[in-house]
Amino acid sequence: xxxxxxxxxxxxxxxxxxxxxxxxxxxxxxxxxxxxxxxxxxxxxxxxxxxxxxxxxxxxxxxxxxxxxxxxxxxxxxxxxxxxxxxxxxxxxxxxxxxxxxxxxxxxxxxxxxxxxxxxxxxxxxxxxxxxxxxxxxxxxxxxxxxxxxxxxxxxxxxxxxxxxxxxxxxxxxxxxxxxxxxxxxxxxxxxxxxxxxxxxxxxxxxxxxxxxxxxxxxxxx
Numbered sequence: 001x002x003x004x005x006x007x008x009x010x011x012x013x014x015x016x017x018x019x020x021x022x023x024x025x026x027x028x029x030x031x032x033x034x035x036x037x038x039x040x041x042x043x044x045x046x047x048x049x050x051x052x053x054x055x056x057x058x059x060x061x062x063x064x065x066x067x068x069x070x071x072x073x074x075x076x077x078x079x080x081x082x083x084x085x086x087x088x089x090x091x092x093x094x095x096x097x098x099x100x101x102x103x104x105x106x107x108x109x110x111x112x113x114x115x116x117x118x119x120x121x122x123x124x125x126x127x128x129x130x131x132x133x134x135x136x137x138x139x140x141x142x143x144x145x146x147x148x149x150x151x152x153x154x155x156x157x158x159x160x161x162x163x164x165x166x167x168x169x170x171x172x173x174x175x176x177x178x179x180x181x182x183x184x185x186x187x188x189x190x191x192x193x194x195x196x197x198x199x200x201x202x203x204x205x206x207x208x209x210x211x212x213x214x215x216x217x218x219x220x221x222x
Contacts, residue, residue, distance in 0.1 A: 043177035045138060050169040053137045057172055058219060060140025064194025067216045076165070076220055080129060081105040083163060083216060089126035093155050097148020098129065102165065113151045122158035128212075130156060133189075134182060135166045135217075138175045140194070142166065142217065145187040153190050162212040164192075168221045 014022070046056060061068050071079045084092060084106050092108040103110070111125050131149030132142050142164050144150045156162050166172065173179050183189060195215040 044175040046174055048174050050172070053174050054168050054172055054219060054221070056174075057135055057137035057140065057166075060137065061135075061142075061194070061217050062140075064140050065215075066140070066194050067214070069216065069218045071218060071220055072222045073220055076102055076218065077105040079218060080163065080165075081107065083218075084108050084127055084129075087127055087161055087214075089161065091124075091126045093122070093125045093128035093151075093159055095130055095149055095151030095155065097150075098131065099149065103129065113155050119154075119158055122155060123160075125159045127161040127163060128155055128159045129163045129165070131165050131167075132171060133187075134179050135172050136174075136176055136179050137172060141176075141179075142192040143179060143183065144190040144192065145183065146190075153188055156190065156192075156212070160212055161214045161216075162195075163216045163218065165218045165220060168219055172219075 046052065058068050058070070069079060069083070080102055089108045091111050092103065092106065093111045093113060094103065095113055108126065128151075130144065130151060131147070133145040133147060133150070134143045135141065136143065144153070144156060144164075146152060150156070156164075173182065192215065195212055
């Protein structure tokens with residue numbers, strides 16, 4: 001019945017849709033041109049000293065309940081092996097382009113990202129280790145873009161434990177405007193601020209509903 005009404009013509013032969021659009025055009029006919037959007041806002045709000053930016057990223061990641069670790073490139077393999085062992089992970093999901101040396105000292109069985117993997121298979125994996133596209137200090141946000149060291153979005157949403165490696169300073173930016181200038185908007189961007197969390201009407205926090213319950217971020221300097 002609703003479709004029939006929407007197609008009903010009035011005395012002028014116009015449909016309901018045409019009459020509504022005509023009223024809208026009449027209402028805005030004398031409206032002023034929209035002003036040009038100002039772009040003179042600050043693109044960053046902190047001194048862009050690399051050490052200070054990295055400290056702020058660490059602080060904000062922790063504020064969102066991510067577990068943050070720091071190391072250098074030489075210490076990364078041992079740290080990843082320790083984190084996986086402490087988690088008790090028997091299997092670890094590995095994106096196709098993850099540097100092999102990152103998990104060179106890790107004991108868990110490597111599970112490759114396959115197009116045919118089902119959600120149940122991914123859910124059975126203990127941990128996933130990825131790189132990232134960028135990390136934003138002011139918001140404590142990790143950005144993934146599906147690059148070779150990150151894999152497809154689903155491998156960072158289904159497993160319950162995600163370890164994300166951030167290389168500093170080259171992958172760390174101070175602000176969202178700085179990030180937007182470097183990201184490719186045609187890529188499948190995923191913005192992560194802490195582990196998955198939601199709350200009900202009584203504000204009871206529940207983690208792990210929409211993604212990993214545990215997010216560990218490794219900041220690698222040098």
